[in-house]
Every structure is written in structure tokens, then in C-alpha cells.
Amino acid sequence: MRIAHISDTHITNEGAFKGYAYDLIVEEINRGNFDFVIHTGDITNQGLREEYEQAAYQLKKIKKPLVVLPGNHDVRNVGYKLFEEFIGPLNGVYEFKEGVVIWVDSTIPDLSDGRIGGNKFRWLKETLEEYSDRKFKIVAAHHHLVPLPDTGRERNVLFNAGDVLDLLLRNEVTLYTCGHKHVPNVYRVEDLVIDNAGCTSCRKTRRGDVNSYNIIELHEDGSVRVNIRRVTGDEIEKEHSPIKPKIFVPGGRRVLRIVQVSESNVSDRIYFRKRTLDNVIRMINERLKPDLVVHNGDVVDAGIERYYDKAYGYYKSLSAPKIVVPGHNDITYLGYELFQEYFGEPEILELNGVVIIPVLSAQYETPIGVVGRMGQRKLRRILEEYEGKFRIVAMHHNVIPIPKSREIGFLEDAGDVLKVLTEERTELVLTGHGGNAYGVKIENTPIVNAGSVSWELHRNPFGNSFNLIDIYTDMVVVWEVQSTWGSKKLLGIWKRKS
Template identity: 70%
Template sequence: MKIAHISDTHITSGEAYKGYAFDLIANEVNTLDYDMVIHTGDVTNEGLREEYERASYELKKIQKPLIVVPGNHDARNVGYELFEKYIGPLNGVYEKDDLVIIWVDSTIPDLSDGRIGGYKFHWLKERLEEYSHKKFKIVASHHHLVPLPDTGRERNVLFNAGDVLDLLLKHDVNLYICGHKHVPNIYKVEGLVVANAGCTSCRKTRKGDVNSYNIIKIKEDGKISVSIKRVTGDITRREFKIKKQRIFVPKKRRLLRIVQMSESNVSDRVYFRERVLKNAIKAINEKYKPDLVIHCGDMVDVGTERYYAKAYEFWEKIKPEKIIVPGHNDITYLGYDLFKEYFGEPKILEMENFAFIPIISAQYETPIGVVGRIGQKILRKHLQEHEEKFRAVIMHHNIIPIPKSREIGFLEDGGNVLKILTDEKANLVLTGHGGNTLGIKVEETPIINAGSISWELHRNPFGNSFNLIDIYEDMIAAFEIQATWGSRKLLGIWKIKTKVPWA
């Protein structure tokens, strides 16, 4: 099957709409061998009746079966009701042979942000269970799931993107398609391909880009290809093979063991579980015996002298080599100076064939993080300088949305940072924001988020925990360790595919 994926037409009577670009793409779709078209939202510019009337006329130019998903612009001015009148259902299912396409409305009236929550989340879950027997499963919505490059300040990802991503992965969805940010982009997240379409006929492109659409080909041999085709004729194509989940067993020697922790939030408040932290440190020293302990921020609850002095006592009890980056709590009040006084400036740590690269993302008095344009250049430079080594990047703020956490763009330039990490093929990324654990691979880069080790106000059903990461010559294995009882849960096992100079 061959699908044309268009998005963000922004049909209106004003200058925002480029009718000639829409006609060009519509004619191409009609002429070539496409089986169907999926439009992932922002059909109109303001959700007004006259726009819907024109959009209904314009969409009839497409002479192939058409699925249309509502976007945030379509939901403006109670436009979601007009959408059903002029365009079609807000949510639905299309099935043919071994393929199912499920589309779901992610809009929130009069907001640019998105959400697939409550009843819609349960509806999506039920549909995925109902059609679990299908070989090819596509979910279409308007809002993006993971941060995108070249979008300015990262925002408007689904509020519950972490939960939706987790749901799609658990149900073996092959492809998630969306629009929204006017940036064409393709990522592979574990076994899921995430394809963002650029804008088909809107003047608002990013970085001087041109209008475009995506070409999706689903092949009988289990391969999916996604191509970005611009109106200039340029095509960027990627092909993916659907693979069954497998458990790898390490066959080669272990090179390094890491303990990763975050959000100890040392204080004298009732939410700080001092005994849990003590027990965890004892187990780390005596049972797990790692080569390196990494703390991904929020060592203290607030940046006061008393809390830092107390935290330093705990930190000194950890016997192995240690490295820490500040979290947003650490640099409140006097914390910016106190962190350097007690723990020093984070510096690159080299251990034989490993390079651990700390990146500062915390800002004063806000949970919102930023690496910044200069910081991004520094990150890329460090990754390139140490390309002959195993490169682990350490930061506080999460890059991939965390389950059971409301995602509001905590790393405001997360899209550009993620692009650098995947472009440079970082071997491992360790983060620690959001109060819950996550292990996920984007392209060739495993990204692991630590939950809270000793703070009661977390979002982790497993409880307070830390992560145990074993790096072998042929794979990386990550486990979550319950900080009180020591029970273990697998976060991920990722095979190292290429021959690595650092092994």
C-alpha cells in the first residue's frame, strides 16, 4: 500500500494559505499510484465556517480515499463541531487486509497544546487491543510525540505524550504519523517509526524550508518506507523492517557497571526518605559494586547551606567514582554557588575507553530547562572529540516524554538536543527529571531516565529506585532497582550493532 501523508494545509482566504502548493500536491497524488491520503490536521487556519466551506471544496480535489484528522487550528472557535459537519468524524478506524489505521483527535479547544487523555485514551487502547491481530498498525493524530528539531522553543507536544508513547510501544504499533510543527522529520523509537509531516500549503515553514508531504509505502515483506518529498522535487527516504521483540543475552565480557540515580532531594522535610537513601547507598557499595555512580540532578530539595551540607555527607559515603550534574532544585536560592562549592563544576570524566559528558540544563527558579545554542555547539563538539570512545551524555532534564507525567516541554530546546544526540550517535544518554523511570532507544541511542531515589513525591508505581546499567562489548542492559527492597525490573536491553573502537 502507498499512502500520501499531508498535513497543515491551513486553508483560509488570507495569505497564510498557498493554494498553488495544495493544487500541485493534490494533482501529483491523483496522478501517481497512491492508494489513499491521510491528512493529519490543521485543515483550516482559524476553524471558521467560511474556511471549512472552502476546505470542503479544496479537499474534493483529492480523488483518492481520504482520512482527515483534526488539528488545533481546526478546533478554534468551536471549529471541532464544524469539522464533523464539513470534513468527517474526529476519531475513527480504517482497515484493509493486514492493515489498520486508527486516527484520534488530540486537540484541546482554543489551545495549541494537545492531549489524548481520559475517554480518548481508553478508546485508543481498546481499538489497539481489538485490532492487535493486524500485521501493520498505524496511529494518526495531529500533535507530535517526541521533540522535533528546528521548531524554536519546544512546546505543544501531547500533555500525556509519555503515556501515549508507552501505549503504542506495548501494542506493537508500527507507525505514528502527525503534523503540527511544520517540520518534516522521521525517527525510529524502539520498533515504532514516528513520522512528522511538514506543511502542505501554509506559508509558515521553518528555516526557509518549502512545502512538502510524506510518502509511506507498506510492503508485503514487512518493510515500511517513509519519504519526505518537497515541492522542489527533493526526496529524503528511509526504510524500516518490522522486527519482532527479542531478548538478547550478553555473550561478551562486561566492560563497565553504572549506577544511575536522581531526585534524592535531601532536606529535613517529611517527603525526604532518609532511611531509603541510606539503604540504597549501602546496597550500592556492598552488593552492586559499580565502577561509576551518576546522579542526574536534584540532589537537594532547595539550595540552602544546611541541605547541601547534609547531602554532601551522603555523597561522600558512596565509594566508587562519582559524577553529578545539577537539577533545577539544586540551583534555587544560593544553590548555584553552593553546588560548585560542595560538588565542583561538572567536567568530562574519562575512564579508559569511556567518556562521560555532563551537560547543564537547569535554570534559576524554574523546572523548565535549556541547553541553549552555545550549549548545543559544545555538546556536538564534545561528542565529535570523543568519537573513538563510548560516549555517555549526562543531564538532568528528560528529552523523551516520561509516562505518568504531564509533559509541558521541560527541556525547551529538546528537539535540537535530541537531533544532535542521534546525529552524532551518542552511545548512551542518562537523564533524571520527571519522577519516573524510562528506558527507550531513539535511532541508535539508548536514553535512560532515573526515577526518584528517596523523595516521596514521585510518579513511579515501582517506588523509590535507582538504575543499574551494565555495558558489555555487544550490548547494554539496564535494570531498575527498588531502593527499599532491592527487587529488580528490566528497563531495556539494546544490542550494539556495529564494531566499536572502544570495546
Template identity: 75%
Template sequence: MLIAHISDTHITNEVAFKAYAFDLIVNEINTRPFDLVIHTGDVTNNGLREEYEHASYLLKKIEKPLIVAPGNHDARNVGYELFERYIGPLFGVYEFKDGVIIWVDSTIPDLSDGRIGGYKFRWLKEKLEEYSNKKIKIAVAHHHLVPLPDTGRERNVLYNAGDVLDLLLSHDVTLYMCGHKHVPNVYRVEDLVVANAGCTSCRKTRKGDVNSYNIVKISEKGVKVVIRRVTGEEKGKEHVPIRPKIFVPRGRRIFRIVHLSESNVSDRKYFRKNVIENVVKAINEKYKPDLVIHCGDVVEKGIERFFDMAIDYYESIKSEKLVIPGHNDYTYLGPELFREYFGEPEIIELNDFVFIPLISAQYETPIGVVGRIGQKMLANLLEEYSEKFRVVVLHHNLVPIPRAKEIGYLEDAGNVLKIITDANTELVLTGHGGNSHAVKVESTPLVNAGSVSWELHRNPFGNSFNIVDIYEDMIAVFEIQATWGSRKLLGIWKIKGEVPW
């Protein structure tokens, strides 16, 4: 199946709309053997009636079957009602021989942010279950699921992106198609291909880019996405499904990490003192890791009394430790106290492994940022240590996690994620959001730790920490329930290519 993926036409009578780019791309689509065209929203610029009338006329130039999902600009000025009148349904299902396309409205009236929540989430889940027998399942919405590079401040994803991503992965969805940020990009998240289209005919491109659309080919081999710009430049990625998906570690275990976060040590009732004591005992007597990594929010507030309490717990851990500050640690006098009690996080080299700390916490805010200097430093370090097994450690999660509002993102998550995946980084450990989660983006596993001892968490498994076991040929991550010691598998991934050992 061959699909033309267009987005963000922003049709209007204003200068924002580039009519010649629209006509050029439509003419290309009409002369190529596409089976279908999918438009992932922002058909209009302001959701006004005259824009919808103009858009309805222009879209008729496309001589192929057309599916259109609404975008946030289409929902302005109660434009979602006009969308149904002039363009088509806000939700829908399109069946073809071996597959199904399910599109859903992700917009929130008069906001740039998106959400597939409540009844919309239930509807999407029901449709994925109804068509679970289909080999190819394609989900379509306007807002992106994974942070994008070169978008400035990374904020306008789905509020519940983690839940939606988890839903798509658990239902073996082949492809998620979206637009919104005017940046073409393709990521593989486990076996799910996430394809963002750039803007087809809007003047607002990023970093001097030009208008573009995606060419998506779906076959028995997998999914190939080609980004085609109006200049004729093409850049493609092909993704073949992982088989088999269940692995058995071979050879000896090379390294073990205990990965925890959000201990939030304090004298408040939400801090579970007995749980952290139990975890420290288990680390010393049962798991005996090569390294313990705490990914932030060591204390509940950045005051001396809480740091005094926290240091007693962590000094009693016998293994070597790397402690990263979280946003709670950087409240009040926290920045100074953290350095006084735990020191400035430094790179740790242990045999063939290197652990690169990345400070994302900012003073008095849960929002994180690495910054342009930090990004350059990270890129240089990943290149410098390219012969080693590189583990990047930071507080804020780089991909959305289930049951958590998107508020925890890094402002520059898109650029940081791109640097990490472009370098084929072996592992990333994070710890924000109060829920454990693990997913592989491109060739890099990203593992988030839940809260180890704070009652206000989002994890149905309860307080927990992770065990990361690295073998000669794979990485296995288990979540350990902090009270009872029961475990469940979070993720297991093969290590491809040459490894240091």
C-alpha cells in the first residue's frame, strides 16, 4: 500500500498559506500511484467559514481517496463543527484488504495542546480491539506522541501521550501518523513507526526548512517512510518488525544496575521510611549491584533537615552510587545543599561502561531543560565514549509515560532525544513522573523508574525500583516491588552490532 501523508496546509486568504506549494505537492500526488492520501490536520489556519469553503474547494483537487483528521487550528472559533460540514467526520475507520486506518480527533478547542482522553480514548481502544485481526493497523491524529527535534519549546504534545503510546504498543499498531509541529520526522518505537509530516503549504517552517510531505509504503517487509521536500530532496527510513520478540539471555551477565528514583525523603506521612529501609537492605544483601543510580527527587523539599535524613540512607548502600538531582531537590536551598551532601554528578567509568549524568532539573519548577550548551556537551561526550557502553542518566523522562500528564517533559526533549538516538546510545535511565516504564526508540532503550518510597505515585505496581541486567547480547530490565520483592519484566532488548567486550 502506498500512502501520501500531508499535513498542516493552513489554508487561508492570508500570507501564511503558500498556494504554489500546495499545488505542486497535489500535482505530484496525482501523478504518482498512491492508493490513498492522509491529511493529519490543520487544514485551515483559523477555523473560519471562508477558510473551510476555500479548503473544501482545494482538497477536491486531490484525485485519490482522502482521509482528513482535524488539527488544533481547525478547532479554533468552534471550527470543529465546520470541519464536519465542509471536510468530513472527526473520527472514522477506513478498511482495506489487509488492514485498517483509524483516525481520531485529538484537538482541544482554542488550545494548541491535544488530548485523546475520556470517551475518545475508549472509542480508539474499542476500534483497535474490533480490528485486532488486521495485519496492518494505522492510527491517525494531529498531535505527535514523541518529542520532535528542532521545534523550539517542546510542549504541544498530547496531554495523555503516554497512555496513547502504551495503547498503540499493546495493540500492535503498525503506524501512527501525525503532524502539528511542522517538522518531518520518523521514529521507531519498539515495533511502532511514528511518522510526523512537515507542513505542506504553510509559510511557518522551522530552521529554514521547506514544505514537504511523506511517502509511506507498507508491505510484508515492514514500513518505509520517505520525507519528500518540494525541492525534490528525499530522505527515507525503512523499519522491519523485530522477530522473535522474546529473547533468552546468552552468556554471562556483564553488569548490574539498581535504578531508583523519587525517594522524596522527608518527615511527611507520604514518605515511607520502612520501604526505603527495606530497599537498602535488599540492595546490600540480595541484589549486590555494580552501581546504584538514583534519578532525582532524593528529598521532598530542598531543606537541610531532609538532606540530613537522606544521606543516612544512601551512605548505608555499599555499592558505588551515582545520584542525579530532580526538581524537588532544587527547591529552596536545594541546589547548594545537593552539591554539599551528594557532590556534583560526574562521569563514572567502570571497565567498558561509562555513565554520563545530564542535569535537567531547574530551580523551583517541575519543567526541565538541558539547554543548547548541555546538548552540545552531550553530543561530544557520546562521540568521545563511542567505544564504550554508554548510559545517559537524567531526571526528566524523554518519552511520555502512562498515567502521567505531559508536564514532566524537558522543554528541549526533542533535541536531546535526537542526539541520543542519532548516536545509537546504548541505554538511557530517567526518573520523573512516579511510574515505571521502558520503551526502545530507534536502537536506544529508555527506562524510567517509578517512585521507590513516596506514597503519591502513579504506579499500580506500587513503590518500586528497577534492576537493569546487561548481558553479552542483551539488556533485561525488571521492576521490583519495593515492599514484597516481587518482580515483573519491563523490557528486554538485543544488543546489536559490536560491543566493547
């Protein structure tokens, strides 16, 4: 099965539309042996009637079966009404041999942001269940699902990207295909391939790139190959084969045990659960006995001395060594100075052949974090320096979407940071923002987020929790541990790269 994926044509009578690039790509698609074409939105530039009239004419040039869905530009000026008139339904299903494409409208009128929420989320869930027997399940939407590199400030990922990602993984979706940011990119998240198309015929390309489209191949063995093809003829190819086996049994010697906590938010407020944190400290010291404790930020609820004094009393009682990275709450008010005074500057630690690299992402008076271009270069340099060892990067802000958490607390440069982490094949990334525990593997890099250990205002149905991470010679096993009862559930298990 061979699919052409185009996006962001931005058809208009104005200068944004590059008609020659569109015609070149369409001609190539028509000559090629494609089974069908997916257009993931921003067909028009402003959602105007005259643009839809032109778009309807331009789309007829494609002589293959065509699936088209709306983008944020298409729903401007109440363009979603015109989309249904000139193009087709906003949501729908396209069946093909051994597979199905489920497309869903992720747009919000007059905003660049996206969301698959409420009724559309339930419809997507029910439709995936209806077609659960299909070998290939493709979900198509306009907005991107994980942060993308080379796109500037991260701000338009789906608001509920974590819930959508979790839904796709649970339903063993083969491919999520999207556009929106005008940058072609392919990531593998566990067994899900996320395919972003660049812009087919818009002048607004990023970092001097050219127009492009993606070629998707679905093979009988379940593998997926994506070829990013630019109008210049340059090509980048990525292939993913299904993970086999999917269930592992930990083996070999345990190298290191880590307890990962976050969002203790020590304070005088009623939301701080003092007894819960007391119980966790006792559990760590008496039962779990880790080699290291990593706190991924928001140690205190606000950066004042009284809260820091209380927090220091808790964490100094831990018998294991500690690495504490600041969260955004920790550096409010006088917190920047107080964090240094009580916990010091987090430094690189090497323990049993494992290197833990702390990264500072918190900024004054805002939940949004940034590593920065200088910080990214420094991180890459450190990862290269310790190549060959098991490298763990610890930071506060999450670089992947977290279920049940609206994505407003991302790193603003999450896409570029994620690119550094995956390109350097970082062995493990620990984060702690969003109030919910989650773990997935992107490319070759497992990323694990800790929930709130002792703060009542969390988003975790499992309750307050922390993570227990056992690193073996051949595998990494992560358990989520309930803070009150000590019950555990498996958060993730991944083979270590050879």
C-alpha cells in the first residue's frame, strides 16, 4: 500500500500560494503508483469562498482517491461551513484493503491551536473500536501530536495531545499523519509512527526549506516506511518495523535503582499532604532502598523561606543520594536564591556506570519552561562526552504530551530539545510536570514523567504517586508507586539498546 501525504497548500489568489510547486508535486503523484492521497489541512489560506472555489478546482487535478481534512486556516471566517460545501465532511472514514483511515477535525475556529475533545474524542474512540480488526489503522488530523524541531516556539500542539496519544497507543494505531507546522518530520512512539508533512505549496517554509510531500508505504509484515520528498529531489527515508516481542521479562543484573518524585509542593496550604510525604520518605528509606532519588521539581509550592525550610527537613532525611532540579514553583518570589541555598546547583552525577545529567528549564513567574539555544548546545555536548555510558537527563518540564493535562506547560523549545535527546539516543529522560505519571519511548529514548507525590491538586486517577526505576544490564523497568498504600503498577518496560 502506497500513500501520498500532502499538506498546507494554502491555496489563494495572493502570494502565499506557489502554484508551480503544487503542480509539480501533483504531477509526480499522478504519475506514481499511489493507492490514494491524504491532504491534512490548510487547503486554503483564509477560509474565504473565493479560495475554496479555487481549491476545489486545484484538488480536481489529483487523479487518485483523495482524503481531505480541515486545517486551522480553513476554518477562519467561518470557513468550516464552506469546507463542507466545497470539499466534504469534516470527520470521516476511508476504508482500503486491510486498513482504514479515520480523519478527525482538530481545528478551533479562528485559533491556530488544536483540540480533539468532547464528542470528537468519543467518536474517535468508538470508531477505533469499530475497526479494531484492521491490520493498518491510520488516524489523520491537522495538528501535530508531539513537539517538532525547527518550528520556533512550541504552542500549537493539540491541547489534549496526551489523551489522544494515549488513545492511539492503546488501540494499536499504526500511523498518525498530520501537517500544520510546515516542517516534515517522522517519529516513532512505541509502535506508532507519527508522520508530519511539510508544506506542499506555501511560501512559508521554515529555516529556508523547500516545498515537499511525504510518501508512506505500508508493508505486509506490518512495517511502515516514510519518505520525505522535496521538490528539489532530495529525499529522507525512515522505516519502522513492529516491536517483537512486546512483552519482556527483565533479566541480567540490576545496575541501579532510582526513585523519581515530583511536585511535593511543600507548604502550609491544605493541598499539601504532609502525612503522604512522611509515608513516602519512610517507604523509600525502609523498603525501597534506592541508590538515588531524583526530584524533578516543584519541591515547594512557592519560593519562600518557610516552605524551603520545611522541604529541606523532609529531603535531608533521605538516606540515598539526591539530585534535585528546580520547577517553576521553586523559583517564584525569592526561590531562585533559596533553592541554591538549600539544595545547591544540580550537578552531573556518575553512579555505577550511569550518568545523570540535570537540565534547568524553569523560568521566573511562569509555568512555561525553556532550555534555550545555548542550553541545547550544552546538552548535546554533554551527551556526546558521555556517549557509551547509560545517560539519564533529568528536568522539570515535560517534552512529550501527558494524558489528562492540557498542554500549556510545555517547554517552549520542546521540539528542538526532543530532537537533541532522540538524535543522541539518550538512554532515559526523567521529567516531572503536569501532575500525572506517564512513560513512552520516542525513537530509542524512553521518556518518563512523574506524577505529584504529595499535592492534592493532581491529575492522576491512581492518586499521589512516585516512580520506581530499576535499570538492568538489558532492560529498564519503571513502576508507578501509590504514595499512600505503596501499591504498584507497571508504567513501562524497555530493552536497553545494544
